[in-house]
Amino acid sequence: MxxxxxxxxxxxxxxxxxxxxxxxxxxxxxxxxxxxxxxxxxxxxxxxxxxxxxxxxxxxxxxxxxxxxxxxxxxxxxxxxxxxxxxxxxxxxxxxxxxxxxxxxxxxxxxxxxxxxxxxxxxxxxxxxxxxxxxxxxxxxxxxxxxxxxxxxxxxxxxVSNDGRGSSIFAKIVQAAREGKAEFPFTSGTCKYDFLxxxxxxxxxxxxxxxxxxxxxxxxxSGEPVALGEYIEGFIKENDLGISLAYGRYPDRPYDSxxxxxxxxxxxxxxxxxxxxxx
Incomplete structure (x- = not known):
């Protein structure tokens, strides 16, 4: 092929x-x-x-x-x-x-x-x-x-990737952790999405x-809905990033389900x- x-x-x-x-x-x-x-x-x-x-x-x-x-x-x-x-x-x-x-x-x-x-x-x-x-x-x-x-x-x-490439929220969290930041400004984290x-x-x-x-x-x-905050908390722990989410710093986008x-x-x-x- x-x-x-x-x-x-x-x-x-x-x-x-x-x-x-x-x-x-x-x-x-x-x-x-x-x-x-x-x-x-x-x-x-x-x-x-x-x-x-x-x-x-x-x-x-x-x-x-x-x-x-x-x-x-x-x-x-x-x-x-x-x-x-x-x-x-x-x-x-x-x-x-x-x-x-x-x-x-x-x-x-x-x-x-x-x-x-x-x-x-x-x-x-x-x-x-x-x-x-x-x-x-x-x-x-x-x-x-x-x-x-x-x-x-x-x-x-x-x-989802942990290599820090791209512009996704996962890449931004990895980049922030590499820069030594203690907190990452975040939304409410309650919206549920499909992660792969x-x-x-x-x-x-x-x-x-x-x-x-x-x-x-x-x-x-994946076919499975998971709360954004819950998934990212697990992502941070799994990759030992040493950064915490500052919930509520940003509003949820109005077009997000x-x-x-x-x-x-x-x-x-x-x-x-x-x-x-x-x-």
Whole structure:
């Protein structure tokens, strides 16, 4: 299998590319910077993926579109500015003959919702980030339907890592601890979310893309709601960070749901099939 991965230099991209390579998949990696990996199955390209033109002889078996900027700045207008560029790029790939398209989505495209998020949960996003992701999903879904292309929308929930990379709250806590800070300003911590460690997150993305029997919206998640404060307290203890949470310093965001988590039945079915195949 050969997969074209965009955003290969990003926070998720590097872990996903490494997993694909470990599985013996050929990877054409595109990013604004090198992804920092070396492997005989890896072909790396540095540049603006929006300018990439595919030739028939070089078509990958699948496109995995991870590229996205300012993902942690939900109200940044760059999301709306970039939306037509993302769609135009994916459209060029489909019209060139790519038969399998997978795109990274986000729980934020759902908007305010209390409870489990299923494939048919209505989406009512209110931030530029959520609106743009949701619009790209709708556009690509119809595009792939018209061209009879396998389409997977990989809806990511909360990604957890202890390496301090990126701009997530976990990265910020690790960075604050490394700077010797005793407290980390925090919200109420009562909202419940769906958390997934980095390695498991990348493994689920790769498992989904390496097959086509299960398509559509696939939640990349644990399927379990846990209070943010409770989870981070455990994260701090597990990683011996020596920092405490200063609850109530920041208000909860008005568009954050009191409890939201993903239905993980589709990804679990994919993982079960994979384990059965590898057994």
């Amino acid at each position: 050969r997969v074209l991965v965009t955003g290969a230099d990003g926070y998720i991209g590097r872990g996903v590319v490494q997993r694909l390579l470990d599985d013996g998949v050929e990877v054409d990696a595109w990013g604004l910077l090198p992804c920092g990996l070396s492997h005989p199955l890896l072909s790396e390209h540095v540049g603006d993926v929006f300018e990439l033109e595919l030739e028939g002889a070089d078509l990958p078996d699948a496109l995995l579109h991870l590229a996205w900027r300012n993902g942690f700045v939900h109200n940044d207008m760059s999301h709306l500015d970039d939306l037509p560029k993302h769609y135009a790029f994916i459209k060029r790939c489909v019209e060139a003959g790519v038969r399998h398209v997978a795109v990274m989505g986000s729980m934020h495209e759902v908007g305010y919702h209390e409870g489990v998020v299923c494939e048919d949960t209505p989406c009512r996003p209110t931030t530029p980030y959520g609106v743009s992701k949701n619009a790209l999903r709708q556009l690509c879904q119809e595009l792939c339907r018209q061209h009879d292309v396998t389409f997977q929308w990989l809806r990511g929930f909360y990604l 460690p980095y390695d498991q997150f990348c493994a689920q993305v790769v498992a989904a893309v390496e097959q086509t029997d299960v398509d559509g919206i696939i939640n990349i998640c 009191p409890a939201i988590w993903g239905d993980n039945s589709k990804i679990q079915a994919i993982l079960a099939r994979r384990e059965g195949r590898d057994a």
